[in-house]
Amino acid sequence: xxxxxxxxxxxxxxxxxxxxxxxxxxxxxxxxxxxxxxxxxxxxxxxxxxxxxxxxxxxxxxxxxxxxxxxxxxxxxxxxxxxxxxxxxxxxxxxxxxxxxxxxxxxxxxxxxxxxxxxxxxxxxxxxxxxxxxxxxxxxxxxxxxxxxxxxxxxxxxxxxxxxxxxxxxxxxxxxxxxxxxxxxxxxxxxxxxxxxxxxxxxxxxxxxxxxxxxxxxxxxxxxxxxxxxxxxxxxxxxxxxxxxxxxxxxxxxxxxxxxxxxxxxxxxxxxxxxxxxxxxxxxxxxxxxxxxxxxxxxxxxxxxxxxxxxxxxxxxx
Numbered sequence: 001x002x003x004x005x006x007x008x009x010x011x012x013x014x015x016x017x018x019x020x021x022x023x024x025x026x027x028x029x030x031x032x033x034x035x036x037x038x039x040x041x042x043x044x045x046x047x048x049x050x051x052x053x054x055x056x057x058x059x060x061x062x063x064x065x066x067x068x069x070x071x072x073x074x075x076x077x078x079x080x081x082x083x084x085x086x087x088x089x090x091x092x093x094x095x096x097x098x099x100x101x102x103x104x105x106x107x108x109x110x111x112x113x114x115x116x117x118x119x120x121x122x123x124x125x126x127x128x129x130x131x132x133x134x135x136x137x138x139x140x141x142x143x144x145x146x147x148x149x150x151x152x153x154x155x156x157x158x159x160x161x162x163x164x165x166x167x168x169x170x171x172x173x174x175x176x177x178x179x180x181x182x183x184x185x186x187x188x189x190x191x192x193x194x195x196x197x198x199x200x201x202x203x204x205x206x207x208x209x210x211x212x213x214x215x216x217x218x219x220x221x222x223x224x225x226x227x228x229x230x231x232x233x234x235x236x237x238x239x240x241x242x243x244x245x246x247x248x249x250x251x252x253x254x255x256x257x258x259x260x261x262x263x264x265x266x267x268x269x270x271x272x273x274x275x276x277x278x279x280x281x282x283x284x285x286x287x288x289x290x291x292x293x294x295x296x297x298x299x300x301x302x303x304x305x306x307x308x309x310x311x312x313x314x315x316x317x318x
Contacts, residue, residue, distance in 0.1 A: 004086045006036055007085040008036065009080055009091070011075040011076055012046060015046075015094060018094045019093040022093045022094070025097045037083075037085045042075040044072075045067060051063060073200050074196075074198040076195070076205075077198060086186070088185050089102070090183040090185070091182060092181040095231075104225060105223060119189075121179060121182055121183065121223070122225075123224045123228075125227060133163055134178065134179035136162050137162060143160070144270070148270055148274050174221050176214070178221075179230075180206035182228050241294045241300075242298070245298045248299075271302075283295055
């Protein structure tokens with residue numbers, strides 16, 4: 001019987017020691033029933049020395065170094081190029097795999113009865129061992145507006161939030177979307193979909209891929225029996241206003257790709273003129289000047305980018 005193979009792709013941007021901790025966890029995982037072909041690190045022009053001399057991590061690492069930050073989606077596609085493995089695992093550098101995570105996830109996907117499961121995520125825990133509620137529903141215009149007005153927090157039964165926070169994530173089930181921190185996908189499906197849409201610089205690229213996979217009849221599954229540590233935030237904690245900008249920009253791009261034009265336009269207007277007010281009010285209530293400043297800076301980036309990026313280059317419904 002042929003042992004299923006896997007390539008691991010890690011996109012790095014100034015993650016410091018976390019990258020090496022992630023790579024060390026890969027060394028320690030069980031290889032029982034799985035053939036780890038390659039671990040590929042794609043570095044998006046880091047300046048912190050985090051990819052200097054990876055030869056001492058104890059395993060063969062394929063390193064791709066970009067001279068500029070090409071974005072997360074594009075870097076993932078770079079790492080997946082020329083892969084001959086059965087599976088691709090896109091892994092964040094702020095994760096650490098448990099011993100059985102790799103073999104258990106691949107074994108689950110390889111069962112005959114799971115042949116239509118195209119994407120798999122596993123249970124993610126924080127430093128205190130608490131299970132993170134990371135699975136999500138596909139976005140809709142209504143869910144976006146509920147979030148803008150805080151209705152998903154005030155009336156979650158009437159306005160279910162994007163993340164499935166009502167479920168403790170301690171059992172396995174089929175879901176719309178799993179978090180991209182541990183994103184296992186069949187290579188054949190990834191290639192059929194053309195990889196991640198590189199027009200999403202960062203954020204929503206895995207949501208978009210999952211939605212396109214579902215449209216072809218593939219399912220996404222959350223496996224609670226396997227586990228990985230995930231710090232969360234990672235490199236983007238260093239640049240919170242920029243993180244907010246990319247998140248909002250990707251939201252608008254997603255809307256123009258998957259919603260009708262009127263819905264996408266209304267969502268864009270709400271994002272530009274309603275949500276900054278609600279975010280600012282929340283920051284004031286919390287007594288957080290830094291959050292208020294980050295919000296103002298993030299929206300300033302978005303408003304400046306709007307004429308250049310969105311009006312002239314809306315995403316097609318493809």
